Amino acid sequence: MGTDLQLTSVTKRFGTFTAVDDLDLTIPEGSFFALLGPSGCGKTTTLRMVAGLEEPTTGTIMLGEQDITRLKPYRRPVNTVFQSYALFPHLTIADNVAFGLKRQRRKDVASTVQEMLALVELEHLAKRRPAQLSGGQQQRVALARALINQPQVLLLDEPLGALDLKLRRQMQLELKSIQTEVGLTFVHVTHDQEEAMTMADTVAVMNEGRIEQLGSPEELYEAPATTFVANFLGQSNLVSGSVATTRGDALELDVQGARILAHAAHARVTSGEVWAGVRPEKVYLSGAGDDDGADVNTLGDGVVSDVSFVGVSTQYLVRMPWGQELTVFEQNTGARERFRPGDKVDLHWRPEHTFLLDASQDASAGAEVEDA
């Protein structure tokens, strides 16, 4: 493809600390790509290396046919929307937006600035200074200031981090529609998994300088590759078990004495010890002993230990006979009975919702960094 962004075995060390560890990554032209991970995972360092603000210790960065690994930032067709915006406080909004065009000695700066301010709906504020604008408005100025240069790649470093929740949701949709409109490659760094899933068509989950998994939000969510992804992206119930028999695509597992089915498509390991995982909203409860048929997976003899009502759903914690607490989200359709703490229940889910992970991984990896 024309101007794909390609990182090949990129490593960045700061002293003895390895921020980015032998990273290989291809970002197709025109995609909305998210680098998702907890703070310190190397996602911002990766972004800064693409911008030219950091130089890789080893490895190469290609933009289309051009090697930009050691190219100065001001010579790269790449622009950044900085975390907390970094707007020039001494310049008006119009001059902030015009900055990149003036440096490139483009013509028709004033009219282009007008058009760009119209796109982000800030024409009426052109003469103001950044300090006179609200956070959401500043965010849009930062976006306009970068977009106006029509970079081959637009880098967004936690662009919505400083906004309150409601505005953040709104800006997510706006950013997505602007990206669709202009058709540029967006690389978005965030620690907010919901933000990444809402906006990006491809998400790379990073942890400790490496990419844990890369794919569409659906793939990552339905078939996580590691316990880190399973826990960092949404929540997961991970129960230890072992593969008993394999019949074509169907795997049969022994999980704490129960017979659990899984599909090979969602299995990272197909034999031996495994973590059998299922998302909380895929599970539904029934009173103990109520048979729900042979084609669903069932873990029996749980006791409801906690019930939280959250409006759209009810979240249960169920203590299993082997001591583990599993999480179940049930939609509040009103069609099903609500359980109370102390009720004896069985857990059910469809076999295709089971995913299998390597048993040697830490079952709690990525769980404690969940953003509030």
Add this chain to the structure above:
Amino acid sequence: MSAAGHISSLGPAEAELDGPPDPEGQKRGWSGYLLLLPGALWLLLFFVVPTVTLVATSLYDPSGSLQLGYQMTGHWQNYVDALRDYGPQFVRSLIYALIATIACIVLGFPLAYAIAFKAGRWKNLMLVAVIAPFFTSFLVRTLSWQYILGDNEALVSVLRALHVLGPEGYLLATPFAVVTGLTYNFLPFMVLPLYASLEKIDPRLIEAGTDLYASPFTTFRTVTLPLAMPGLVAGTLLTFIPAAGDYINSELLGNPRTRMIGNEIQDLFGAGDYPTAAALSVTLMAAIVVLVFVYVRRAGTEELV
């Protein structure tokens, strides 16, 4: 964008605290003026009264003397005489001060920049080093330059050997020595405000400049320098104003032909010619006020991008 409207007054930190307006504003009343009182009294006693006295003295009849007393005759001729007799010293003072100020900018800007952005853990040590000379008296520091620049000292010998100076060349008792002394003595007054301005600049603004196609030099010109202007203006004033009125450096490092207006004023006061001395002082003050006013206006409004 309806949502942008109602959040417009909220910063990221206080997004949830949109309470009623702060009642503090109405409660202040007299306490503010009371707090101003000591400063106002100080200014009245040590600025307004002396200034009025100085202006009055400059209009006394010059035929009087300290012993016989002076007559207030509204003698404007004092100013004409003072400017006629001391014009060259006047111009020289402003030129020396200007050169010293420029030298302070040239030396001080890189130093302040290095302390603000490059010094890392040496930052505090470097700041102490800038301030440390103040622990010694102004006079002693200037006297020591007599040795540094002296005819038989190392610096002159080296410069002679390198043929920068002729075999009989010297540095002490030259305009160069006076300007060097001024530059040395007032450099910290340039460095400290510049440092304070530079230190406040978010490094991400500089990164944003380079990200937006500005070379390091252009980023400096369009981002760093405009943001450092408050420090540069303050530093220039703190350097130029005292340098223009200084007489110690010319006295200790100069010769009769490097005399500045401060030397003349001091001599006139010593000789008891108070009206002429006061007329010179008032003229110097007025000249500096006009120059500073023009400078601040220009620096404040100039389009730097």
